[in-house]
Amino acid sequence: MRKWIAIGTSLVLIIIVLILFLISSTPKQVKAVVVLKDYTITSKVEDVDQISVPILLNQKSSYFSDPSQIEKAYLSNISEEDFFQVKVNNISFLDQKVKIKKDKYSMAVFECEIDFHPSDEMSWYFPELYLNLNFRNQVHAKMKIGKMSYNKVTTFSQDQFSLSTIRGTTTTQNNNIFLSGMFLGFRNQSTQEIILQKVTIMDHNLHIGNDISEIKEYNEKLTEEDVLTKDKETLEPIEENLQIHLAPLENKIFYFPILYDDLYVVQSFSIKINYLYANEERVCYIEPYLFFINHYESIDQDKITIYQYES
Amino acid sequence: MKYILMVLLVFGLSSVKDKGVDPYSKTGHDQFAELVLTDGGSLIVDYPEVFIEASLDELKRKVFGTTDKRFLTYANASYVSTTIFSRSNKTREAYTFAYDLSTVIYSEVSVSVKGSLSAKGVYKAKKGEITGNGELSVTYATDDYIKTTENGKMSVIIYPNKKVSLRIVGEAKVTNGIRKSYFLGVTTKKGSYEVVDIVSTCFELREEDA
Numbered sequence: 001m002r003k004w005i006a007i008g009t010s011l012v013l014i015i016i017v018l019i020l021f022l023i024s025s026t027p028k029q030v031k032a033v034v035v036l037k038d039y040t041i042t043s044k045v046e047d048v049d050q051i052s053v054p055i056l057l058n059q060k061s062s063y064f065s066d067p068s069q070i071e072k073a074y075l076s077n078i079s080e081e082d083f084f085q086v087k088v089n090n091i092s093f094l095d096q097k098v099k100i101k102k103d104k105y106s107m108a109v110f111e112c113e114i115d116f117h118p119s120d121e122m123s124w125y126f127p128e129l130y131l132n133l134n135f136r137n138q139v140h141a142k143m144k145i146g147k148m149s150y151n152k153v154t155t156f157s158q159d160q161f162s163l164s165t166i167r168g169t170t171t172t173q174n175n176n177i178f179l180s181g182m183f184l185g186f187r188n189q190s191t192q193e194i195i196l197q198k199v200t201i202m203d204h205n206l207h208i209g210n211d212i213s214e215i216k217e218y219n220e221k222l223t224e225e226d227v228l229t230k231d232k233e234t235l236e237p238i239e240e241n242l243q244i245h246l247a248p249l250e251n252k253i254f255y256f257p258i259l260y261d262d263l264y265v266v267q268s269f270s271i272k273i274n275y276l277y278a279n280e281e282r283v284c285y286i287e288p289y290l291f292f293i294n295h296y297e298s299i300d301q302d303k304i305t306i307y308q309y310e311s
Numbered sequence: 312m313k314y315i316l317m318v319l320l321v322f323g324l325s326s327v328k329d330k331g332v333d334p335y336s337k338t339g340h341d342q343f344a345e346l347v348l349t350d351g352g353s354l355i356v357d358y359p360e361v362f363i364e365a366s367l368d369e370l371k372r373k374v375f376g377t378t379d380k381r382f383l384t385y386a387n388a389s390y391v392s393t394t395i396f397s398r399s400n401k402t403r404e405a406y407t408f409a410y411d412l413s414t415v416i417y418s419e420v421s422v423s424v425k426g427s428l429s430a431k432g433v434y435k436a437k438k439g440e441i442t443g444n445g446e447l448s449v450t451y452a453t454d455d456y457i458k459t460t461e462n463g464k465m466s467v468i469i470y471p472n473k474k475v476s477l478r479i480v481g482e483a484k485v486t487n488g489i490r491k492s493y494f495l496g497v498t499t500k501k502g503s504y505e506v507v508d509i510v511s512t513c514f515e516l517r518e519e520d521a
Contacts, residue, residue: 162470167480167515177482177511187518189470220391220478220515221345287465292481292513 031058032143032307033100038262039129039148040203041114042270042288044155045121049114051075051086053131053145056098056105062311063135065091065108072134073112075148077126084150085115088133100304114150124150125204139309146264149203153270158284160190160277164251168291169224176265177294180224183215185253188246190277196244198274199256202285203266209257212242218253227255267292318495338390340507345391348485352383355487355505363503366489373493381488388507392479398467399474399521408475409466467516474521481511 033056041049063069067088076083094107110131126148133141165185170177188194199208213227246252271286338346339356346354355363370378398408469475487505491498 156466158468162468162518163516164518165516167517168513170482170511170513185518220480220517289465289516290514292511294511295509 029311030062030064030309031103031105032056032064032141032309033105033304034131034143034145034307036144036264037146038203038205038264038266039146039150040266040269040288041148042151042153042202042285045118045152049116049150051112051114053110053112055108055110055143055145056100057108058103058105059311060093060106060108063137063139064133064141064309065093067091069136070133071136072132074132075112075114075126076130076132078128078130078144080130080132082124082126083132086112087115088112100306118152120152121154122152124148126150127204137310141307141309143307144305147205147262149205149269151202151270153285156285156287158273158286160188160194160275160282160284161246162187162189163286165218165253166286166289167220169227169255170292171224173263177292178260178263178265179258179267179291181209181227181255181257182291183218183222183253183255184271185218185251186244186246187251188248191248192278193248194246195276196246196273197241197276197281198272199242200272200274201258202270202272205261205264206266206269207259207261209259211257213255215253215255224255224257265294267294315495339505342392343390343507344393346483346485346507347389348383349387349389352386352485354485355382355503358382358503363489367491367501370489370491372496374496375493377490377492379488379490381486383485383487385484385486385508388483388485390481390483390507390509395477395479397474397476398469400469400471401521403471405468405470407466407468409464410477465516469518472521473518475516475518478515478517480513480515481509483510484508 035054035056037054039051041051043049057065059065067090070088073086073088074083075086088110090111092109092111094109096107098105098107112131129145129148131141131143131145133143135141163184164187165183167183168179169181169183171180172178184199186196201208211228215222215227244252244254268288268290270288273284273286275282275284337344337356339354340346348354366380370380372378396410400406467475485505485507487503489503490501492500
């Protein structure tokens, strides 16, 4: 009799402990941490655009990571006066966990398709970009994800000249790697002189610095420090006009320093070039180029925002 | 006693291998044309064989387990890769070549071992597969870093008598050293190793004469 009482008591205790363990191990809230990024998209008007948003989540299995639970999704500025509808096609988790303030987070990537189809060249800039998610359970998530430059162009063709060299240089700040400049080589493919007037990065957060240099002897090991310290021929722009003259079949390589408004990591962007050909002003766009990959992007745990939503 | 001797004999025979000729590599890693340690130190390929053997002899013997001596631990380095791809145009017409970086094969970690060490034993990965000469397809990250991946697609016009090449340069962390493994006080494996973790990758697209 006593034996059965002891067994029964032990079983009840085990069940109680298990229940308490399950309750304590199931997070009460969904927590999300966003890695701020500088999103830059330049594509042709007929292209459908995708945007991948990395979000750290404390739960892998919840309504937050189920695309079928999302009723409505859109990108917007803070006031939501400007917005783009998006469709969250897929949410996948990377095989990686990060510990932030005693909680473990998994990296989820929200693959979104932008539901916007202009018929002409257009350009938008969101200095503060928000991802808004309305879920079927009435939860509304509004998370700042960074900033965005969104450009639509009619073509990427450059009939008159060839981009003979393209490479970026990098620098490290706050344990992260940033693009500090780029080598661009231009070769005139036509039978007439071309005058390159302006080079613009199709990202409102980035600007070309004033200290543009022509590189007489280029090699793949040339760094930004080499350009800054060696004797060099600095370009003297005339009234913000570069005035780079290219004779037929002539090739010239330049180093363009890059400046940032806000230090967000950006790894690829498109370039716009204004030039004169046969006394006619023309514009061409270089397709988005992936300059570098930082394989280990650092998280500054003091500067992140943790969003919390009902479980 | 007989059984112990048989076990020792089996282990002894299994550790004997034919010593073939390794293919020459300036850096010791196939994918790097150049690998430069920025804060000093030497790559394993630069140490004389005599020095490696003498250092291995100095390692403390154990009954079971491994003795390891690091020469470098996550030392800063810069690298230049071998050419990832090259396309030349020997025709009279320009043509457009579209490339997708997701199809470009380069390893984010390169493991080089010499002697009787195995790459799998040297480099611990939570997930991945070591193939061939010890190249891993994935790496692991610590708590303060996010492992990122990016894809790039671009169309390039290749003009007559020109070729376009893609190379990568960047920064890496190098760990190298020597190691010995023991079973019942007998050396079962020994050799030198080097692991290169790629930290950043810069892509250079360049046009040259074909």
